[in-house]
Amino acid sequence: MERVPILKLGDLLIVSIQVDLDDQTVLALKEDLAEVVVARGARGVIIDISAVEIVDSFTGRMLATIAEMCRMLDAHAVVVGMRPAVAITLVELGLSLGGVRTALNLEKGVALLDHVRGAVP
Amino acid sequence: MSSHADVERRLGELLRTHEEQVISRWTQSADAPRDELTELYRAILRAIEEGGRDLADLRGLLAELSRSRARAGYSPAETSKAVFGLKGALYEIVVAHADDEVLRGFIRFARLIDDLGLFTFEAYAEAREKIIMDQAEQLLELSTPVVKLWEGIVAVPLIGTLDSARTQVVMEKLLETLVETGAEHAVIDITGVPAVDTQVAQHLLKTVFAARLMGAECVISGIRPQIAHTIVTLGIEFGDIVTKSSLADALAHAFRRSGVQVSGGPATRVTVRAEQA
Structure with a gap:
């Protein structure tokens, strides 16, 4: 099974998903991420899915779960770089990822986190 | 024989x-x-x-x-x-x-x-x-331009009847433009859409949600009185999606959201002059 690398940048964690997501990989990512967030005391998590071309309902739901989990651990999560086809698929599946923050690319994701943390110190 | x-x-x-x-x-x-x-x-x-x-x-x-x-x-x-x-x-x-x-x-x-x-x-x-x-x-391609209004603000003026095929094209084109230009605000203008039924509204909502998933905010503008009436009568919930009556209002909203300052009120006529050399 492939593991998704979790990179640390200041008090942010950057998760760049470069592989095709299967259920096991996503579940492993969820567990790894929870541990790293706690261990490093991260305040923000950016999940970059710009290389992901295919999502299913499980992956979509897991993204929401991961974001929710990060919030519980006092870290803001942002999903960045979602491709149009992926966005359309998720909407057609009825998943609008209510509580998840999104940004067009990594740069805007970082800016969004700065903005959010500026507003809520 | x-x-x-x-x-x-x-x-x-x-x-x-x-x-x-x-x-x-x-x-x-x-x-x-x-x-x-x-x-x-x-x-x-x-x-x-x-x-x-x-x-x-x-x-x-x-x-x-x-x-x-x-x-x-x-x-x-x-x-x-x-x-x-x-x-x-x-x-x-x-x-x-x-x-x-x-x-x-x-x-x-x-x-x-x-x-x-x-x-x-x-x-x-x-x-x-x-x-x-x-x-x-050809008609399908012609009828769905995505125009840039400002740095970070794009608009889709929809004209004519919307069906599933057309909305699909509009949706894809808009989302692709968002990726290409990195625009965070999109205005969907439905001034030219003669009628809105549940299906059309459904398509619009899907487009807005898809754009949101990608990290962009959509404003729906150009809602005429009859259309507002129809939408309410049909019981369609637009939820927290921002709707404006005119493209100008939608643009002003996008300006506010993206932090662009426009000096002078809405009554001010903006004049553009070429700078003298």
């Missing part, structure tokens, strides 16, 4: 010997250029001599004839009638040389010509169908 091959040979001979005469009569009755008919006649003759199995060449020729005559303004009925005219032209020759084999050959020949005549009709319908499909596609 003679075989099929004999009948065909005999018919082929007859057609070859009287070629000039038949073509002249055919040209008179068919109202078509002589050289075109001669070419067609020879193709038919070849097909008969080869036993009528390989009709690909002949069909190509007929399709070409059908197209050129359609362009010249002939109706498909006239074109197929012109092809059927060959039967009448040959009939006189057959009567003059009437024997058993020739008559049987003529029946087979008539059947072949019937097929060919119907084929011209088919080719005509096919050509028409293709034109209609091309135009529909």
Whole structure:
């Protein structure tokens, strides 16, 4: 099974998903991420899915779960770089990822986190 | 008892010997250029001599004839009638040389010509169908421009009736533009949409949600009073999606959200002057 690398940048964690997501990989990512967030005391998590071309309902739901989990651990999560086809698929599946923050690319994701943390110190 | 091959040979001979005469009569009755008919006649003759199995060449020729005559303004009925005219032209020759084999050959020949005549009709319908499909596609491409209003703000002015196919194109184009330009605000203007029903509203909502998933905010503008009335009557929930009555309001909203300052109130007329060198 492939593991998704979790990179640390200041008090942010950057998760760049470069592989095709299967259920096991996503579940492993969820567990790894929870541990790293706690261990490093991260305040923000950016999940970059710009290389992901295919999502299913499980992956979509897991993204929401991961974001929710990060919030519980006092870290803001942002999903960045979602491709149009992926966005359309998720909407057609009825998943609008209510509580998840999104940004067009990594740069805007970082800016969004700065903005959010500026507003809520 | 003679075989099929004999009948065909005999018919082929007859057609070859009287070629000039038949073509002249055919040209008179068919109202078509002589050289075109001669070419067609020879193709038919070849097909008969080869036993009528390989009709690909002949069909190509007929399709070409059908197209050129359609362009010249002939109706498909006239074109197929012109092809059927060959039967009448040959009939006189057959009567003059009437024997058993020739008559049987003529029946087979008539059947072949019937097929060919119907084929011209088919080719005509096919050509028409293709034109209609091309135009529909062009219309689809033409009708969905995504325009940039400001740095980071794009707009989609929708004009005409929205159906699933069109909304799909709009959705894809808008989302792709968001990726390309990195715009965080999009305005969907429905001033030109004559009616909004539950399906159209559903499509609009999907577009907005998809854009949100990618990290961009959509504003729907250009909602006319009747449309607002319809939407409320239908019980469609737009939820927390921002809607504005005019494109100007939507733009002002996007400006506020992206932190662009516009000096002067909405009543101020903005003038742009070229800087003096």
